[in-house]
Amino acid sequence: MESVLSIVDMHKMYAGGVHAVRGVSFDVKEGESVAIIGSSGSGKSTVLRCINRLIEPTEGEVMLRGEMINTPNADINDVRSRIGMVFQSFELFAHLRVIDNITLGLRHVRKMSRKEAQAEALEVLEKVDMLDRKDAFPGNLSGGQKQRVAIARALAMKPEVMLFDEPTSALDPELIGSVLKTIRGLADEGMTMIVVTHEIGFARDVADRVIYMDKGVVAESGESSIIDNPQTERLKKFLSSISEED
Amino acid sequence: MRETAISQTNSPFKHSISRYFAIVLLSILLVSVTANAQEYRSGWDVVNSGVTSDLFSVEGEGEEIWAFGENGIVLGSQNSGATWTQMESMGPSNLSMSDSGFGAFLAAGRDGTVIIKIDSGSQWEDISFDAGEEDIRGVSLNGNSSVVIVGSNGSIWKYDSGSWSDYSISGVDLLDVSFLDSERGIAVGEEGAILFSDDGGATWDYRDAPSEASSSRIIDVEFYSDIRAYAITDMGEVMKSSREISTPVGFLWNMQYFESEGGSSNLGVNLTSIEVATTNKFLLSGTEGYLSMSKDGGNIVNRQMIPLDNLTAFNDIAMLDGFRGIAVGSNGSILITERAGEDEQVGFEVRDFSEFGNFVDYSKGMLIDGLFATLNIVLFGIFLGFFLGVTLSMMKTSPTTLKEVAQKRSLILVRLFGAVSFIVGFMFLDHLIPIIEGLGLNGWEYIYAPIGIINPGGITGDLQFENFAYLILGVSLLLLGGLFISANGKYKKSELEIFGRTVIWNPWGVRPLNFIATIYTDIFRNTPLIVQFLFIHFGVQIGALIGDPLAEMLDGSTGLITSFLRDDVLSNRACVSAIFALGLNSGAYQCETIRGAIAAIPSGQMEAGRSIGLNYMQTMRLVIMPQAIRICIPPMGNEMVNLVLNSSLAMVIGYSELTRKAKLINAVTFQVFWSYGMVLISYFIVTWTLALILRYLENKTRIPGLGISGGN
Numbered sequence: 041m042e043s044v045l046s047i048v049d050m051h052k053m054y055a056g057g058v059h060a061v062r063g064v065s066f067d068v069k070e071g072e073s074v075a076i077i078g079s080s081g082s083g084k085s086t087v088l089r090c091i092n093r094l095i096e097p098t099e100g101e102v103m104l105r106g107e108m109i110n111t112p113n114a115d116i117n118d119v120r121s122r123i124g125m126v127f128q129s130f131e132l133f134a135h136l137r138v139i140d141n142i143t144l145g146l147r148h149v150r151k152m153s154r155k156e157a158q159a160e161a162l163e164v165l166e167k168v169d170m171l172d173r174k175d176a177f178p179g180n181l182s183g184g185q186k187q188r189v190a191i192a193r194a195l196a197m198k199p200e201v202m203l204f205d206e207p208t209s210a211l212d213p214e215l216i217g218s219v220l221k222t223i224r225g226l227a228d229e230g231m232t233m234i235v236v237t238h239e240i241g242f243a244r245d246v247a248d249r250v251i252y253m254d255k256g257v258v259a260e261s262g263e264s265s266i267i268d269n270p271q272t273e274r275l276k277k278f279l280s281s282i283s284e285e286d
Numbered sequence: 287m288r289e290t291a292i293s294q295t296n297s298p299f300k301h302s303i304s305r306y307f308a309i310v311l312l313s314i315l316l317v318s319v320t321a322n323a324q325e326y327r328s329g330w331d332v333v334n335s336g337v338t339s340d341l342f343s344v345e346g347e348g349e350e351i352w353a354f355g356e357n358g359i360v361l362g363s364q365n366s367g368a369t370w371t372q373m374e375s376m377g378p379s380n381l382s383m384s385d386s387g388f389g390a391f392l393a394a395g396r397d398g399t400v401i402i403k404i405d406s407g408s409q410w411e412d413i414s415f416d417a418g419e420e421d422i423r424g425v426s427l428n429g430n431s432s433v434v435i436v437g438s439n440g441s442i443w444k445y446d447s448g449s450w451s452d453y454s455i456s457g458v459d460l461l462d463v464s465f466l467d468s469e470r471g472i473a474v475g476e477e478g479a480i481l482f483s484d485d486g487g488a489t490w491d492y493r494d495a496p497s498e499a500s501s502s503r504i505i506d507v508e509f510y511s512d513i514r515a516y517a518i519t520d521m522g523e524v525m526k527s528s529r530e531i532s533t534p535v536g537f538l539w540n541m542q543y544f545e546s547e548g549g550s551s552n553l554g555v556n557l558t559s560i561e562v563a564t565t566n567k568f569l570l571s572g573t574e575g576y577l578s579m580s581k582d583g584g585n586i587v588n589r590q591m592i593p594l595d596n597l598t599a600f601n602d603i604a605m606l607d608g609f610r611g612i613a614v615g616s617n618g619s620i621l622i623t624e625r626a627g628e629d630e631q632v633g634f635e636v637r638d639f640s641e642f643g644n645f646v647d648y649s650k651g652m653l654i655d656g657l658f659a660t661l662n663i664v665l666f667g668i669f670l671g672f673f674l675g676v677t678l679s680m681m682k683t684s685p686t687t688l689k690e691v692a693q694k695r696s697l698i699l700v701r702l703f704g705a706v707s708f709i710v711g712f713m714f715l716d717h718l719i720p721i722i723e724g725l726g727l728n729g730w731e732y733i734y735a736p737i738g739i740i741n742p743g744g745i746t747g748d749l750q751f752e753n754f755a756y757l758i759l760g761v762s763l764l765l766l767g768g769l770f771i772s773a774n775g776k777y778k779k780s781e782l783e784i785f786g787r788t789v790i791w792n793p794w795g796v797r798p799l800n801f802i803a804t805i806y807t808d809i810f811r812n813t814p815l816i817v818q819f820l821f822i823h824f825g826v827q828i829g830a831l832i833g834d835p836l837a838e839m840l841d842g843s844t845g846l847i848t849s850f851l852r853d854d855v856l857s858n859r860a861c862v863s864a865i866f867a868l869g870l871n872s873g874a875y876q877c878e879t880i881r882g883a884i885a886a887i888p889s890g891q892m893e894a895g896r897s898i899g900l901n902y903m904q905t906m907r908l909v910i911m912p913q914a915i916r917i918c919i920p921p922m923g924n925e926m927v928n929l930v931l932n933s934s935l936a937m938v939i940g941y942s943e944l945t946r947k948a949k950l951i952n953a954v955t956f957q958v959f960w961s962y963g964m965v966l967i968s969y970f971i972v973t974w975t976l977a978l979i980l981r982y983l984e985n986k987t988r989i990p991g992l993g994i995s996g997g998n
Contacts, residue, residue, distance in 0.1 A: 094893050112694040121899025131894035134989050135912045144908060145898035179990030190894075197898055 042105075043067040044201050044232045045091065050100035052086050060086045061097070062256035068201065071230040075237055075247035075264070079278060083256040084236045088203050091234070092123045105200070121149050124194030124202040128209050130186040132178035138189050139165070139174040142196045150197070164192040168222050184215030188222055195226075202226065202233040209238060220246075240267060240282055252278065310975055325632040328591035330577065330613065330621040335361060335370050341614035343393065345386035346604040350406060353614050354381035354393040360401075360410065367612045367622040376401050376410065383423070384602075387465075388430040396422050396437075400445070404431055415443065415450045424462035428471060434487040436460035436473050444487050453488055455481075463487075464509040472536055474504035474517050482536050494746075496525055496541040497830075498551060509536070510562040518560045518570065522553035524584050530745075538745065542584035545942060549858030553578070553587060561603035561611070563626060571600035571613060579627050585940075590627045594619055639955040649951040649964060656947030657968055662854065663861060663943065664930050664972075667868030671929065674873025679880035680906060681803035688769070689777040689794040697775045704770025711763030714756040721753060749826065769793050803877065810874035816935050819867045823939035828866050829859025860941035864933065872929045879925055883918035884910060916987050923980035927973045934969075944968055 045068040052061040061083040068074050076084045090097040093109070093116055102110045109119045133141050139161050146157035165171045168188040178186055187207055194202060204223065208216045220242050227233060227246050237243055243250050244267045251261040252275045260272045270276045335341070339356035346352075346367070353361040353370070358381060360373040379395035386392065391403040398417030403410045413433075422437040433445040440455040442463075458479045465471035465487070473481040478495035495504065502519040509515045513529045515536055524542040529535045541551045555572040562568045566583040570576070575596035580587040592598070600615040605626070613621045639645045692700045718739060725738040739753040779792030810818070822828050837856035840848050855861055887910050895905030915922075937946035944965050952961035 092897060094897065112690075117896075117899050117901045120897055123897075125894075125897035127890055127894060127897075129888075129890055131888070131890040133891065133894070133909050133913075135916065145900065148904055148908060149899040177990045193898065 046103045048101040053098045073227040075243035078253035082253040124199035128206040164196045168192045183211045204235040326629040329625045329628045333620045335618040335620045337618040340616045342382040343384040343602045344604040344614045394425045426463045426465045428465035436463045466509040474507040546586040563605040573599040652947045656944035660943040663864040666865040670869025671872030675876025678803045678877035681799040684799040707763040708767025714760030807874040822867045823863035829862040833862035864936035879921045883914035919984045
């Protein structure tokens with residue numbers, strides 16, 4: 041299968057001298073869902089942000105459908121509109137109603153008319169089951185609802201790949217289910233996605249492939265079965281520390 | 287899980303804003319009930335001249351007065367103008383100009399007829415000469431029997447010890463001449479011509495008329511004293527020349543702007559003559575029954591009532607002292623006054639300003655005028671300041687560094703650009719070096735060089751802002767060029783050892799837009815507002831620089847808004863200066879306020895905007911700014927209230943806003959407590975209304991879940 045996204049030998053050195061990512065490489069194939077797991081500070085969020093250049097990688101290549109996107113000459117706004125991103129803290133535009141949050145990108149990036157954009161927005165809201173709250177302000181939504189709107193906002197742009205940056209970490213346990221259900225639905229539809237997550241169970245059930253990162257490198261990767269059957273000591277230790285917490 | 291949303295109407299502003307406006311309008315209407323009219327009578331009295339011919343000119347010394355007119359009419363009075371006797375006609379010519387001084391009287395006609403009366407005991411004597419084709423327009427005595435006469439084509443003749451000599455120059459039609467003493471005289475004419483002689487009229491030098499009058503007909507000049515000379519144009523403009531510290535009178539001429547005409551330089555009448563009574567008190571005559579007087583050098587010119595109909599054309603005025611005077615005009619009209627023509631109140635009684643009702647009755651009209659003047663500069667100032675504030679705050683928060691600019695281009699291109707900008711910068715500075723050297727500065731005095739290069743010629747020279755631009759651009763381009771030439775493709779910061787300390791040197795991290803905005807805000811936030819007012823109004827003269835051209839662009843337009851802009855804002859120079867001073871200053875402070883609000887927006891909002899493909903400016907405009915502006919409504923309210931209060935400083939540049947009105951009211955009534963107290967209340971009403979509106983806006987634009995606001 042064609043690889044949608046490939047990352048080759050990515051390094052990120054932060055201004056303070058922290059070497060957060062030390063040579064990470066992986067491919068994401070069309071329709072594949074990849075889960076990145078790992079403890080805090082292992083560099084998994086950094087990798088995600090480097091993909092759509094919210095952070096500039098210090099070294100390495102990021103290719104979107106074979107096209108190098110981390111050069112100063114790449115049209116970064118076009119690239120970003122092709123990569124959907126969902127944040128840990130939702131980052132909905134607080135001054136806009138739910139529907140306007142979604143139409144903003146359609147109207148100003150995709151240059152749709154207001155009418156077209158609203159029709160499109162209603163469609164994605166339906167998909168995430170948020171149609172009935174389309175005129176609410178984000179401040180009046182629960183965390184799970186906010187995250188589903190954020191997913192809808194990214195989906196509306198019809199991205200080629202979706203990046204989820206710990207989408208459920210900021211949610212109360214009882215709200216996580218609805219968000220995970222939405223993401224699972226997307227995966228079932230064949231959406232290409234990378235999910236940085238702490239939900240080991242979710243990674244096992246939904247992801248086609250799991251990448252375990254530790255100290256800025258990929259410590260282990262493979263089919264989702266590696267969670268039940270870890271090959272390396274580091275992953276074993278990580279998984280056991282998580283189950284202890286639970 | 288579901289929560290109830292706080293109900294939101296579609297447009298929360300609709301109803302209550304209009305209610306606020308209604309309240310404000312109503313209160314203005316309530317206060318602005320006009321003061322009751324008062325009865326006045328003219329300060330001039332009609333005197334029977336015994337003739338019906340037009341009188342053109344009048345002169346008086348002590349009790350002795352002479353008037354001259356059509357067909358050689360000469361009227362004399364020996365009792366300050368009460369009764370007149372007609373002399374034998376001096377010939378058929380119209381005697382249209384005259385002068386007196388050095389004990390002598392003089393009159394002349396446009397064809398070269400000249401008569402002179404050397405002292406009170408002697409008779410009129412004919413000293414006419416042949417003027418040829420030329421049209422004689424002005425005469426002046428510069429000695430007991432010495433006369434200078436000017437006319438068309440630069441003709442100048444001088445009569446001295448019984449004979450005429452020709453001192454004509456060429457090229458300019460002269461219209462009047464006036465001598466202060468036997469040496470110093472000023473001649474004026476068409477095309478804004480002003481000439482000066484300091485050798486009794488033998489040689490003449492050109493002086494610059496004010497730029498506004500450079501093509502006007504200057505028809506009358508009066509060289510009043512060592513410290514003051516006045517001249518008028520036939521279009522109703524007055525210009526004056528004063529002695530500056532080391533410059534004698536007659537060198538620098540300034541247009542007079544009339545506060546009584548809303549800051550305009552034009553009285554809107556056809557003037558015929560000016561008569562100076564004291565240094566700051568002068569009378570003007572004009573066609574259509576126009577007589578007026580100013581007691582303060584022309585700031586306020588009051589048109590006077592006349593006891594004749596408005597068809598009378600007044601041709602000349604003669605003042606015997608500060609109060610007694612004679613005006614002559616068409617159809618043998620002669621008016622005399624003992625109060626410099628000032629209107630007299632009928633049934634005159636001193637208003638008792640110690641009664642508060644009387645005081646309020648007198649001052650409320652002025653306060654309302656002042657209030658509108660204040661609102662005028664405040665509103666425009668707020669617009670200008672807000673526009674600047676938003677622009678500057680965006681510049682300050684712009685993330686683009688030199689590194690990012692350079693990285694996008696190939697190294698060759700970067701170095702090439704560096705070389706070009708280095709050379710251009712060097713050329714700019716090279717151009718400036720002789721100018722700076724010409725300033726004659728030593729040592730630390732060079733900190734004042736920027737002022738010197740903008741205006742190297744002082745008050746007589748033009749402002750050369752391009753020199754300042756050369757300085758700024760030269761230095762910046764030179765540094766930028768040097769940096770870009772030294773580029774090695776890495777754009778890394780380096781560590782320097784200076785006196786054993788490690789200093790991080792990171793020129794590539796400079797954000798150019800931020801740098802520019804910082805210079806701007808630093809300048810305006812580190813200088814006193816009152817000095818900014820004075821510098822912008824008197825130094826830069828932004829009214830002449832920006833206001834006048836804009837007003838000219840709107841010339842002839844009749845729209846409600848455009849004509850308001852032209853007449854009440856742009857053509858009032860003090861108003862333009864005040865708007866700019868307030869706006870530029872407030873912009874610097876608003877910039878910091880808005881910047882603070884931008885900084886308060888979580889960085890994730892920018893990331894979220896960028897991640898759906900919006901570019902930086904789109905994200906700022908659509909995501910960051912709408913939230914930042916809401917956050918900064920309370921501190922912006924402070925800024926705006928500050929702006930209203932700071933507008934009181936406009937009084938130092940002579941703009942008639944509230945505080946200045948209070949001063950004027952106090953000057954008339956001497957009620958210090960009430961004058962300033964009423965102004966205090968007026969300010970409070972304005973700023974408090976503003977604060978209420980802002981508080982309301984803050985509530986209405988509050989976003990659920992954004993920020994901690996107490997209420998909600």
